[in-house]
Each structure stands twice: as C-alpha cells, then as structure tokens.
Amino acid sequence: MTGSQVPYLLRAARGETLDRPPVWMMRQAGRYMKAYRDLREKYPSFRERSEIPEVAIEISLQPWKAFQPDGVILFSDIVTPLPGLGIDMDIAEGKGPIIADPIRTQAQVDQLRSLEPEESLPFIKPILKALREEVGNQSTVLGFVGAPWTLAAYVVEGKGSKTYSVIKNLAFSDPAVLHQLLSKFADAIATYARYQIDCGAQVVQLFDSWAGQLSPQDYDTFALPYQQRVFRQVKATHPDTPLILLVSGSAGLLERMAKSGADILTIDWTVDMADARQRLGSEIGVQGNVDPGVLFGSKDFIRDRVLDTIRKAGNRRHILNLGHGILPNTPEENAAYFFEIGKQADQLLAVHA
Structure with a gap:
C-alpha cells in the first residue's frame, strides 16, 4: 500500500505526522443511536447481537454509515472469549457480564481450557472480514480484547463491582491462585488478539478497565506483567500491528502504563492532555482525553x-477519542458534531489559534 492508501488512523498509530488527528469513539455503536435501539428490540440478547455475524456487522457499521469515523470497531464484549475457556457467562442488559460459577479456587483454575478461537469464536472471522471489505482503505478496522486483570475481576467477582473486594481478597490472601489465573488469561487473550488480526483487525485495543482500582x-x-505478557506475544507474531491500552482512572498510572509495550495509551479526562504528553514523552502515542459528558454541552x-x-x-x-465510552443518552447530533470537529481540526485550529 502507498501512504495514501493506508487508512488514516493506521498512519497515525504508526507515528506519521498528519494534518489532523484520526477520530473514532469508544462504544460508538450503542444505545445513543436510534438505529441500535431499534435493532436491540429485535435481538434483545447482547450475545445474539454480538455473535450472529450479520447482526454484529450491521451494528458495527451503524456509526460508519452515520458519521464516517476513521476507526470502525468490532461490536463485541471483552468477556466474549470466556465460554471458549470453559467459563459460562451471560451479558445482562444494563448490568454487564454475569459469571454463573465464579472462579475462586485452584481446582477451578486447573479446569480451564486453552482457547481455540476458530472453534469457540466462529463468528469473529466473518464479522471482521466483512468490516474490512465494507470500509476498504477509508477507515481502520479495530479489534479489542480484555486484559487479564479485568477479565479476572469479572470472573472472580462473578459480575461488575464497586469495591473489587472478592478479587482483592484472593490477590492478598492466596496470590498464587490468582497469578495462575492471570497467566492462563494472558495466553488466551494473546491468542485471541492474534486471531483478530489474522481475521482482519488492523489495530487492537486492550481494555484493562479495572486496573485503575489497584494501588x-x-x-x-497483578496488572502490568500480564499486559506485557499479552503484548509481547502479539508483537512476536504481528510486530507491525499497533496496540492500544486503556485503563480507566489512569491519571496516576501513566508512567507504569508506558512500560506495558502498548504503542498508544488511552488518556481519560482526569489528566490534562498537555500533562500526559509531558509525562509520557514523544514516542508513546495518545488517544482520547475528551470527557464523554462534554457531548451534552453546546x-x-x-x-x-x-x-x-x-x-x-x-x-x-x-488519535482523537473520548476518554471512555460515549454515554447512552448523548444526543446523536452532538456525536456527529464531535466527528465533524475532528475532521475539520486543521482549519479550525488555524481560525481559533
């Protein structure tokens, strides 16, 4: 591919100097869009929506058709690969993942299977292949996976948590069991990330959403070594695929995140972008930083x-993005305006200098 044929977000992720930043949004396919809510009525189960290829493809492309973002992300969930490891789960509307039998013992960790994505995740290949075909070189197709600590938090707690007391109890009273669980998850996630790349993902984002709950x-x-283990394995086989790391509430962790092996760090709104740049240096890419609540403003x-x-x-x-996912009640026209501003940034910065 020549430079002009390489999608814009991919060029930024690889370190090119560009006139404007590429722009996409986390959770850009979702509840704030009427098209998504209409489809959800027809397919009420999240797993149906994300695991039936034609439905997941349609949802993934809804923002593409509406806003033409520079990144189109696979519609899925970080817990999607868990059944392939032998962990029964469901995703409850408005509540998130529910683990039927939380893992808290050595015996349960020992029973986990290795991930065989072609067998347990057969829907991933047709979804990513279709997204690549649809957007061509006009946008970058992103895949994503959950990080070991965050997946472990769901699997040990049994659901989302505000205190993470169950997994912290395990971490601080029986760390050997947790480390074995994290190791198995790291290897499975690396396998899954590589599989997504093989199926068409051009950039992969690792969500360690709950690592910010750690001191x-x-x-x-419990977080950094396993992020490194995932990224190291992916880079070994796919050295040219840019990797992004997200940690929620990460203002105090930026320097540690920079050691993960990620090419790009997602910056949330609890740190000024200028401060983040100063703390990270010029060789680490940055994404995000805009408070999703800003989209409720004028x-x-x-x-x-x-x-x-x-x-x-x-x-x-x-890469211009929100510091976290777009909020469900965001006016759709404000989401459209966010993309518009991003795409006109070079002219607007000249006017508003």
Missing part, C-alpha cells in the same frame, strides 16, 4: 474542548 504497587504485581463548548485536546496532543501519534 500502584499492586498494579505492578456546540461551541464541544468545539472548544475538542480543539483544546487536539492542540495539546500535537499532530503526531494522537
């Missing part, structure tokens, strides 16, 4: 906040 020293023990407010982030991030190794 810095516990992050170094158009002038949205424009000013988006341009502020772009100005502070600079024109190299920056």
Whole structure:
C-alpha cells in the first residue's frame, strides 16, 4: 500500500505526522443511536447481537454509515472469549457480564481450557472480514480484547463491582491462585488478539478497565506483567500491528502504563492532555482525553474542548477519542458534531489559534 492508501488512523498509530488527528469513539455503536435501539428490540440478547455475524456487522457499521469515523470497531464484549475457556457467562442488559460459577479456587483454575478461537469464536472471522471489505482503505478496522486483570475481576467477582473486594481478597490472601489465573488469561487473550488480526483487525485495543482500582504497587504485581505478557506475544507474531491500552482512572498510572509495550495509551479526562504528553514523552502515542459528558454541552463548548485536546496532543501519534465510552443518552447530533470537529481540526485550529 502507498501512504495514501493506508487508512488514516493506521498512519497515525504508526507515528506519521498528519494534518489532523484520526477520530473514532469508544462504544460508538450503542444505545445513543436510534438505529441500535431499534435493532436491540429485535435481538434483545447482547450475545445474539454480538455473535450472529450479520447482526454484529450491521451494528458495527451503524456509526460508519452515520458519521464516517476513521476507526470502525468490532461490536463485541471483552468477556466474549470466556465460554471458549470453559467459563459460562451471560451479558445482562444494563448490568454487564454475569459469571454463573465464579472462579475462586485452584481446582477451578486447573479446569480451564486453552482457547481455540476458530472453534469457540466462529463468528469473529466473518464479522471482521466483512468490516474490512465494507470500509476498504477509508477507515481502520479495530479489534479489542480484555486484559487479564479485568477479565479476572469479572470472573472472580462473578459480575461488575464497586469495591473489587472478592478479587482483592484472593490477590492478598492466596496470590498464587490468582497469578495462575492471570497467566492462563494472558495466553488466551494473546491468542485471541492474534486471531483478530489474522481475521482482519488492523489495530487492537486492550481494555484493562479495572486496573485503575489497584494501588500502584499492586498494579505492578497483578496488572502490568500480564499486559506485557499479552503484548509481547502479539508483537512476536504481528510486530507491525499497533496496540492500544486503556485503563480507566489512569491519571496516576501513566508512567507504569508506558512500560506495558502498548504503542498508544488511552488518556481519560482526569489528566490534562498537555500533562500526559509531558509525562509520557514523544514516542508513546495518545488517544482520547475528551470527557464523554462534554457531548451534552453546546456546540461551541464541544468545539472548544475538542480543539483544546487536539492542540495539546500535537499532530503526531494522537488519535482523537473520548476518554471512555460515549454515554447512552448523548444526543446523536452532538456525536456527529464531535466527528465533524475532528475532521475539520486543521482549519479550525488555524481560525481559533
């Protein structure tokens, strides 16, 4: 591919200096879109929506058709590969993953299977293949996986949590069992990420959503080594595929996240983008930073906040995004405006300098 044929987001992720940042949104296919809500009535189960290829393809492409983002992400969930490991799960509407039999003992860890994605995740290949065919070189297809600590948090707690007391109990009273679980998850996630790339994903994002619930020293023990293990394995076979890391509430962890092996770090809104850039240096890419709540503001407010982030991030190794997923009640026209501002950023920055 020539430079002009390489999708814009991929060029940014590889370190090219560009006139404007590529722009996409986390959870850009979802409840804020009427098209998604209409489809959800027909397919009420999240697993149906994400595991029936034609439905997942349609949902993944809804924002593409509406906004033409620079990134189109697979519609799925981080817990999707768990049944392939022998972990029964469901995803409850509005509540998130539910694990039928939480894993808390050595015997349960020993029973986990190795992941064979072609067998247990047969829907992934047709979805990613179709997305690549649909967007061509006009957008970058993103895959994503859950990080070992965050998957373990769901699997040990049995569901989402506000305190993470069950997994912390295991971490601090029987760490050997948790480390074995994290090791198995790291290898399975690396296998799954590589499989997504083989099926068509051009960039993969690792969600360690709940690693921000750890103290810095516990992050170094239970999160970072397993992020590194995933990224190391993926880079060994797919060295040219950019990898993104997200940790929610990560303002105090940026320097630690930079040691993960990720090419790009998602920055949330609890740290100023200029500070993040200063702390991370020029060789680590940055993504995000705009508070999803900004999209409830006026158009002038949205424009000013988006341009502020772009100005502070600079024109190299920056992907414009929200600091987390778009919120369910966000006005659709404000989401459209976010993309519009991102795509006109070079002209707007000149005017609003």
